[in-house]
Amino acid sequence: MPKSIQFVVSTERTDDFIERLRQRREVIGLSLHRDASVKPPGDVVVIQCANDDTGRLIHFATESGAVRGGSFGTSTLESLAASQPQENLDRETNEAIWEEMDTLIRNEANLTPNYLAFMGLSGAVAAVGLWSNLLHVVIAGMVLAPGFFPLVRSMLGVIAGPRGLVSRGLLATLAGYGLLGLAAALTAWLLVWLDPAATTNLETRPWVRYWSSISASGLLLSALAAMAGGLVVTTLRRDLEAGVMIALALVPSMGIAGMALALGDLSLAGSAFLRWVVDVAEVLIFSGIVLLVKQLLFHRRKTLVATSAAAPETSRRAMDVFP
Template structure:
């Protein structure tokens, strides 16, 4: 999607910034409201920009406004209709900027009641799936992967590594520990409840084909997981957030985490260890895939650090 940037900046820097932005082909529209900003005090500069070149626009804004009090708000632009620049608009690229990626991942992995509730519900559904027949099992696993926001918190870690941002790494680690800890606990409690109600048994879990598959992944399983982690990284980097669930469905990280919890509830410590190994494999694949994709985007496309 194209972007709208709204820049609030000191009035004595406005003309210099306009002179820096106006020559850029990626800036399709540029307008100014003198004295329109109350917080921070100054002018408001509004840009309709293409993805192609937006990093250069942000770089020039940061250079001109360095050392001053300013702010930038970004928004998706559904379309830009500009007959004079139609070819530029038509050939725009599909990339997210670092600031949007950081904000999106931070939002999805923020440790709140909503985040923890969704992870807990994903763990509960996966626990049910681990003691179910194949058809309801698939439904439970797919639903859990769609509902639980399990990819984004992990993706914060390689993003922080690429951008040398310790705070992003720290937030990611906290989100992963809190979120997956909650998921595992929910899977423990769900299995205990099912067993108390007589709806599931330890034997159903131990002999379930999905448990064996996660405990002993084949080459095919690992290849599918690699495809899932790589696609998840590209989805984040290309601003296609609405389809991130597909990457989780391709992996088994949610159900593997639930396997750890159910194994603990059953006292099956060897299965808990195998579940932890499968979970750790998917985590490692997410970190490695995201690092490769994000680093490639930095070296070949963005070539800048985030403004903040």
């Protein structure tokens, strides 16, 4: 969808910046609001453009030195009609810029109480499904977990930077899945107390055996899901993440590991944990390949983001970039 980009420009450079923007074919609409910005002080320039031109215009503006403090923001337009034919609008794709991907991932994967709560509840729900051999309940637990984005965040840091994303992504992954396993373990103890007649031998349950073993078909499925997840991030299709988490074995394998530890089955716990490690490796490798291809074919630059805050519900993305 078309985008609107807002820059704060140093007053003494505004006229030259506007004139240079007039000459760029990517600019469909151009507005100037003099002295409209209080922090940082300066003129506000608003550009309307096709989605695919967003990155080029941001790069041009920041490299020009006119943008004060490196501040800019983007928002998605529901519609944009040009007075003359615009091929770049007709042919635009849904490729997101690095800064928008970073905002989406941060909203989903920051190590917050809400993130941890979702991961813990995911483990508990999945444990009930595994214990009762109810596939739809296990799937519900998979969908609840925002467990894909922290891993992709690490690969975004590797491919586009900044490098701090790597450690933050890995920390959120370890904390989130550690809590998921703990919740599954506690749920297993509760289920033993509530349902004493049920066998505590988890390996009698077919879905436990499936998600605690490694097979060629399982490896292929995880690789395909990881690549699909990379596309989810690069196109900002947050609504499709559920399908990725259902295809991956991240939630059930860690849930089984926690349950098996709680019930004293160390062999099963080790097998399930190994399956989880393999899935993590596949997500890192194959989502990273998708990001690398996008870097080589479309972006060809590092991310400009240092810190940001965003409200996806309003499609608003505000970013502070390195000056």
